[in-house]
Amino acid sequence: MTLLMQRNLILSRPKYRKLVTNQSKEVSSINKIPTEWKDFAPLTNIQTSGTVKPFIPYDYQIKVSEAIRDNQNVVIGKVRQMGFSETVISICLMRAVTEAGFVAVVFSKTQADASELGRRLRDQALSLGELCPPFASESKTRIVFEGLGSIYFLPVTARSARGIPSVSMIIFDEAAFIDGIDGVYQAAMPTLSMLGDKGRVVFISTPNGRSGLFYKLLADRDLVRRIDEIRYADSDRFMDIWKTGEWVKVLIHWRAHPKYGADPNWAIKTRADRQLTMQAWNVEYELEFSESDSNVFNHTDIEACANGLLEAPQPRHRYIMGIDPNSGGDDEFVTQVWDITSFPYKKVAEYAQAQVGSDYSLNRSALLYDTYQPSVVAIESNAMGAWAIEGFIKYRPSANVKGVNTNQNSKRVNTDRLALLIENHQLSYANDEFVVQLKNFRQNERGQRMAAAGFRDDRVMCAAITFAVLDEAKPRGADLMRRGVL
Secondary structure, three states: OOHHHHHHHHHHOHHHHHHOOOOOHHHHHOOOOOOOHHHHHHHOEEEEOOEEEEOOOOHHHHHHHHHHHHOOEEEEEOOOOOOHHHHHHHHHHHHHOOOOOOEEEEEEOOHHHHHHHHHHHHHHHHOOHHHOOOEOOOOOOEEEEOOOOEEEEEEOOOOOOOOOOOOOEEEEEOHHHOOOHHHHHHHHHHHHHHHHHHOEEEEEEOOOOOOHHHHHHHOOOOHHHHHHHHHOOOOOOOEEEEEEOOEEEEEEOHHHOHHHHHOOOHHHHHHHHHOOOHHHHHHHHOOOOOOOOEEOOOHHHHHHHOOOOOOOOOOOOOEEEEEEOOOOOOOEEEEEEEEOOOOOEEEEEEEEEEOOOHHHHHHHHHHHHHHHOOOEEEEEOOOOHHHHHHHHHHHOOOOOEEEEOOOHHHHHHHHHHHHHHHHOOOEEOOOOHHHHHHHOEEEOOOOOEEEOOOOOOHHHHHHHHHHOOHHHHOOOHHHHHHOOOO
């Protein structure tokens, strides 16, 4: 009998339809909802590939659930698109609807991430239908089942772990990307103390450099060998589980997924669809923990694109403009204009100046706007960017101005987009200071991206900010025809 047939059979039994009408602990205790996750998951639905389907777990997800069931401390190094967030919250759900007093806390990078996980768990719970116990709370971030368990979804903040008296399970989702995780982990540990060896701690993440608590817990002297073995395995061994000290460690490659592994072209298609550089692909899908202080842009590709010249505006061409304002000192105020009419996109104008007044730089930028009439002007919106946006709009009220946030995560996304264009030789620029900055733009061991010591990155960031709004700036086919480009 398949898991789906088992699910339908269980849901049809009259005694389960009666459970929700009686909320006593006695009735809850004899609830026959499975307490083995591989049997519980198919009772729920999840969103996958644009549809809603019963959660039929893959073999690697079952093995991870068993590792969490049998061990206090588990750290999981995984790749994207493997359904692990869905798996761990499903495990929490199973315990919350079958165990009185069960409490789990799921920590995420941001409040938005926490709320999204909470919404997905609530949807899973509702898909249980009449098996779903009544909710005692309508909150998306604090899901409580009457007389049974509760699950908190929280962002990591200085006070995140306070106010939770006793916790059965703590999960750190995308742990390698959570700032301040060390302090929250230490603060949260006492909440597990009353449960002894019944408490559970789970760290789960894709790689993000060779530092931080997640990497410290996962790493040992055999880590590189183990990664290589599952990346290049010529059998079906695409997952590794082992124990070092108090921690069970898990590595899992995308080929462990039966659908991905069965498609010989999956990696090529996925990399193209997601527009990932080879470096980004290796981190997100090949379990590569980047070496410290590594180059973001390939030097050979940088030089291959350094074949352009600055040029005057051309009739019927389409332009996009970016501004990276300075914050004083030696920082440069940089404005670039790129011709995006066709590949390769060309850097046709640039203003870069340090140690001058902001009004002077904004005025120079406004003159470039008048000359090239860009369809979009992208300006850094955080730090000193707010005044630059206000100032530029004051100079040119009719301009289509878009703010671009440059926090650590968006900086990675925006520079990856720039790296992909360079890797594919889809840019053209002069062999000038921009090339120097590209060659000396690095990613350190913490995954932070910045200029190498003694160099600037203002022109690199200006280009990254500019291409962050490329999709909006691209002309429609009808527009190109109207202007005679096609």
